[in-house]
Amino acid sequence: MRRQINSLTKSRGLENAILVSIILFLFNLIFPLHESAILSIINEVFVFLTFFFLYSYIHLFLSSKVDSPLTLVLNAGILAALIFFIVSIANVILGSGDNRSIGFFDSLFSVLMVFVFIGAIVYIFSTFRELFFLRQKKDPSTYFNTMLIFFALSFFSNIFLLFDSTLDYPRDAFYVVTIVLICLNSVRVSWIAFLPKKQKYYLLVIAVVLSILFGFDFALIGGNNIIRKMLYAFSPGVHTMIHLVMIYGCIYFAIIFFTTLFHLPTAEAFDRKAAEVSSLMDLTKLITQVFDFKELGETITTLTTRVCNSDSAWLITKKDNNIELSSVHNIGFVDADRITKSIFGSGDTDFESIEIVQYDSINSNTKHIGQSFRSIAVAPLKVHGKINGYLFAARNRENNFDQDEKKSVEAYADYAAVALENAKLIEESIEKERLEKELDVARDIQNKILPNKVPVSKQLQVSALFVPAFEVGGDYYDFFELDNDRLGFVVADVSGKGISAAFIMAEVKGIFESLSKIIYKPRELLIQVNDILKSSLDKKNFVTAIYGIIDRKNGILNISRAGHTPVILCRGDKIEHMQPPGIGLGLDYTSGFSSSLKELEIKLKNNDIVICYSDGIPEAKNHLEEDFGYTKLDDIIMANREKELDLISNAIMKELSLFSKNHSQHDDITLVIFKWKQNT
């Protein structure tokens, strides 16, 4: 039921209001004078309904404007002034209205006038209602509704007078109660506290003017004049309502005036708190929007000055005890750096919580150089208990940072620390993504460089296996058909990882590919490679390599080793590690390289297995950081020596992955196996 009424009054507020107004309007045109009590009562009911519907409609309309209470106050003031002018002008033009005729136009005019009044009154009253509910924590609607009821009672109490003109005490009683309720409700003006300082001054002036204006209106409406008579003749209730609202306005604005007056001393503090809150909110927004570390730093310093009313602010970041100035506001980089250094001295000082430093105490000898301050607040930027930097707020004024300002700088620094940490993490993840892309490129290069098939022949079985590491290593192997009989091969490992290693590898491939066609002696070839690499290899990079040539006609293998892992020869049930002397390519560009490099010649026997590999195999680690080593490798080869070459490499890889199952593969793994078959 109640909901139905609510929906009827609210959703169709305007229609209802217009409808009732028209009925009331027509009713009054037909019966300009309410001679009988029945007509009067009907009229009063219509008037009341008009009030009611207009009120519920304007209420909806006003609730969208509550964000600017001053506008509401001003609107109410303008209407009060309007009423004042209408009444005054009517008094001047029409006199006291004793000789009033009751012609059609006369009654039309008076009805229209009454409507203007009703509209104005309802609007003013609704404004009071909005102001009443503004910024209230608990729901105060009970108080207000009680007052509304007494307004209604006062309205209808006039009816008693129709029957007996001495029956005015109920009306007076309701009147008094209503005024008391008005007084009680008028003190709910907490919204004043939330106004900025400027608006408070503004409101102070408006309130005093409006209080007086409403007072005048009250006096005019109550006085003996044409308007009063007109209203009274139209409906005593309307008159009562106008009267009450004028009292309400007078009291309310008087209270607003005094409240504002008392709020003035704290206005500045309140403004500052509001600025702090809005700065914090700005920063919170920034955390989610700004990912650029530098930009964020600048915004933080700018906002810092606003938060604590300081003249300058700057921000330093701390990494491994190295202090770096990140951004400054209202201060030069040089000055900020100088002050920071004099506060932190050698860099060992740590502030766990906010500290206020007196400028004079740190700068006794370097006075009058650059900017100077009186006090400086230093707040640590802490994330997870770790200090990532400091925020400085410096002030040039006489007064020190008070407790409140200290707290707000500290709170602000906490926010800033999180924001900066976020920005840093995002920067890192972007960097990580970039590195991953780089890795993809490196892997791509590696894949294109390695041969996609192994040379096949009757006498020589060949198997090659390559397992790339996550971080691309620099492994490289290749085969070169030198002529019908001779097959050249290389297994190499470029030091370093990633894209730089991949590029060196590509270069090494080019060198080997071209030299293999010219030089048929492994030792000479490696010496040449070393010479060429001199111009392109970085000081700290080197390449280990094995170059060998197998003659498929007679099974003679020539190899030279430049710092690479030993070649394993499995002959019958014996395993031999062949490690001819030789230092890594790029380690030495003098004659030392060639003089130390030796070449080994082996006459292969039937079923001899020759294994070349990269250090990714013996240096593979398990979870205890132990090496896979050579012994295990030998054992596996021994146990599988009768099998197909691919099965041997599978067996090695299987053992290797079992060994390092809890450890990521650190380096590329290359495994090239040859088997000599003489008799086939």
Next chain:
Amino acid sequence: MAEFNVNLRGVGPVSVIDVKGYLDAHTAPELENVFNKLLDQRQYKVVVNFDELKYISSAGLGVFMAYVETMRENQGDIKFSNMKENVYNIFDLLGFPILYEFFKEETEALQKFSS
């Protein structure tokens, strides 16, 4: 994460670098910093004590290669001492013993400098 520690101490005119833990591509910059500091101080006689080093990767080896030339040009050198067998094997495989001097004890390396 594998750990690495580097410590620098001076023994007379010679600087001794103690390396500890795992020296690989991630930790090599720490060692580079120490060498850079030595160059700043014009200290060219260096002994690296490998007593507590567990592992060295090619990037770790690269550090010595990068600085040895400068040290030698200034009448200094980088000498190695107290190397564990597994670490020595890595150096050996690459042919470092041909290019660098290795000593069992740090004192021997220091003596070599003073002689």
